[in-house]
Amino acid sequence: MKTRNTLKGIFWIALYVVFSLAPLSLMLFGERPMGREFWREFSVALGFVGIAMTTLQFVLTARIAAIKSPYGSDVVYYFHHHISLVTFALWLAHPLILFIQFPGTRQLLNLITAPWRARAGVTSVIVLIALIVISVWRRQLKIEYVRWRIWHGILATLALILVMVHIYLVGRYVGTPFKQALWLGYGGICVLLVAYVRVINPYLISRRPYEVVEVRPERGAVWSLALRPVGHQGMRFQPGQFAWLTAWNSAFSDREHPFSFSSSAENPEQVEFAIKELGDFTSTIKDLKPGQHVYLDGPYGAFSVDRQAKAQEIVLIAGGIGISPIMSTLRTLAERGDGRPLLLIYGNRTWEEVSFREELELLQEHLDLRVVHVLEKPPKGWEGEVGFVTAEMLDRYLPADRRRVEAVFVCGPPPMMNAVEAALLKLDVPLRAIHMERFDLA
Ligand SMILES: Cc1cc2nc3c(=O)[nH]c(=O)nc-3n(C[C@H](O)[C@H](O)[C@H](O)COP(=O)(O)OP(=O)(O)OC[C@H]3O[C@@H](n4cnc5c(N)ncnc54)[C@H](O)[C@@H]3O)c2cc1C
Incomplete structure (x- = not known):
């Protein structure tokens, strides 16, 4: 089991590196723009890697169990947080190198006079800065978690669309069917993942509801929430794993919260969670009534x-x-x-x-x-x-x-x-x- 997980872990890391660097092949093979300066090409290369890594951020957060299982969800999320700063630095390096090495390009910052390709590029960086600010300083800015998650998704998607428009309008490195296919591939992966996360997965979850059996008070402002699957076998999980719980809303809602299973993994026909009253959502657990339908997405995690x-x-x-x-x-x-x-x-x-x-x-x-x-x-x-x-x-x-x-x-x-x-x-x-x-x- 351990060796299989290690091999899987190595495989996903290798794939991550390949997909991060793949756009460089656009610059190395096939027709290339002639007579361009080193710094210009270098800045483009950094930007390309940054964009590829941004699309991979969608993969990291799409809750694909096969990818998360070798490492555990928290490790994948921590990687996502930290690598997003590297990604941001790569995005930023592209215009900064151009502005320093070719001062004439600074006028592209004027969004009124700049051509559309520059407008799209500059706006994508502004959107990315907003995304980083609300993510790094969410608590200090007092942004509620669920609202932050919605804005996080919107800004990430917008930044990516804008940068793809920028690449298309600049027109270099999209001249051959192979190059176009590569960018379409990256864009397509993101569209598919958004469709999976927003539509397909919630639809599958909505087909497998759970009903509340009881809500028991425990010591320490904790509630044990017992759930029974309705019309299906329930979920097989390993002790120590967790699931995302949606209550009070449809399975398509963004208002879902992660909780570890507290019951025995040997009884998937009735699962339990021990939930501590800490904030807006956890304070409503005690108000759930027997028979009420809730939804679970899982199991996730490697803490077992x-x-x-x-x-x-x-x-x-x-x-x-x-x-x-x-x-x-x-x-x-x-x-x-x-x-x-x-x-x-x-x-x-x-x-x-x-x-x-x-x-x-x-x-x-x-x-x-x-x-x-x-x-x-x-x-x-x-x-x-x-x-x-x-x-x-x-x-x-x-x-x-x-x-x-x-x-x-x-x-x-x-x-x-x-x-x-x-x-x-x-x-x-x-x-x-x-x-x-x-x-x-x-
Ligand atoms: C893997 C995992 C397992 C967990 N297991 C348990 C458990 O068994 N029992 C338990 O009581 N708590 C558990 N938690 C914590 C629980 O998810 C949060 O306490 C709960 O989501 C807080 O929501 P709130 O609206 O009540 O509080 P808020 O005051 O709104 O949030 C408090 C903090 O909780 C985090 N949080 C809020 N909403 C979410 C969300 N939707 N997704 C992720 N984090 C969020 C944020 O950091 C936020 O700042 C677990 C968390 C994780 C990540």
Whole structure:
């Protein structure tokens, strides 16, 4: 399984590089414009690679399970975030090199007098700048996540259309059927992906509704939402994976939110999510009524013990609602009668807020499970761990021989995850053994 995923991962990276660089073949082969200066051609080359990489951004975010499975959704989203800055730099390099090397081209910035090819090119860069600004500073600009997602899609599509118009109107490197086919191919992939994401996938999801069975309160302002498939078999998932939930709206709505399954993967006929009240959407979970229809898109994610079948011992580290995928893991392993030693280190603010603490106690009777609670504000007389999960604390519980630590699953608030990752590495836990699920794709 691991080797197959590694090979798949290498394959997708190789394909990414090939598709990113493919437009350079337009410049290397076939008829070329004569007598053009190096800097002009170089700026075009950078722009072409930037455009190809922009079209690949559509592929990265289209939720194609086969592409995400070797890495995990969060890794793909992080790559998407970071590579978008490289892409932006490449787009920007094209006009900047021209403006510096050929000062006459600066008049193309005047959108009133500039020819249409320049208007399209300059506007595409302005649109891209707007896209980067609302994405990097979304929180500071106080843009609601769902509204941001809609604008993100509109601006990305607009930038790409404008830049394709720019290439077409400039007219170089589109002179032969091969060159035209290549650009049409890139544009066509984006159109197909938008159609898939906006129409085909929502249509398929709408054909497989779920109904609410119950909404149970848990400790720590968490609600367990139980769903049953209506007219279909339900979804097979691995413990630790997640799905996008749409409630109150049609499957075509943009208002969908990711949640990890918290129920056993052995029971696809009734799935559960543990959802913490944090904002606009999560505060409405408690208002869902039995029988009400909702939609699920999934499963996604690589945060699963099923991908580490050979690990002899498993360490689970959760903070707050990060317990949700861990509950799915423990419930699944209990149902399967898995006998491997399990260590759960579970951080919370107070004892009263520890979601699922009673069930965790019961699970210790069915699993070889040791639970270590870590409380920020412990009650009087508390004899357990206090404060945050630190390297010193982990050192007390992890096997002394770190090579025995083959699988550590970490899920919790971002500051905790960063601290725990650093602590694990400090303790010589091999990087390949550390698996993280970040509840923040935005
Ligand atoms: C892979 C994954 C698994 C998750 N599993 C769980 C879980 O099991 N239980 C749980 O309680 N929470 C989980 N979350 C977090 C949950 O998705 C957000 O808390 C929820 O979407 C917040 O929505 P809101 O409108 O209530 O809050 P808001 O205040 O609107 O949003 C709070 C923050 O949540 C993020 N967010 C909001 N909407 C979305 C969205 N549609 N898609 C992605 N991020 C969004 C943004 O960073 C936003 O700033 C998970 C997140 C991810 C990425």
